[in-house]
Amino acid sequence: MLIIPVKEGENIDRALKRYKRKFVKTTIKNQLQERKQFKKPSVVRRAQIQKAQYIQRLRDAEEV
Template sequence: MLKIEVNSGENIDRALKRYKNKFNRTGIKRDLQSRRQYTKPSELKRTQLQKAEYIQSLKDAEQF
């Protein structure tokens, strides 16, 4: 559970913004979205490989 201390005199909007940032950094939302639907391990490997190839191509293009 995430807890945000609201300081005296602090705007509630600012505290809400700090909560949202902390929530995004923890990765809870990403985990919940990934658990909605089962992905086969082979599909997971394939997407990771495609991502790695894409990043490598960007790095190669940057070197030239």
């Protein structure tokens, strides 16, 4: 649970903006999206391997 202390006389819009920023930084949104739909471990592993291969190709292209 996120706790945002609101200071005396602080604008509610400013506090809401701080809440949104903290919400994004804590990656709660990503966790919620991942829990929406089950992914098989093999699918997750395959995606990780593909991402690693893509990054490796980019690094190899930079070196050339």
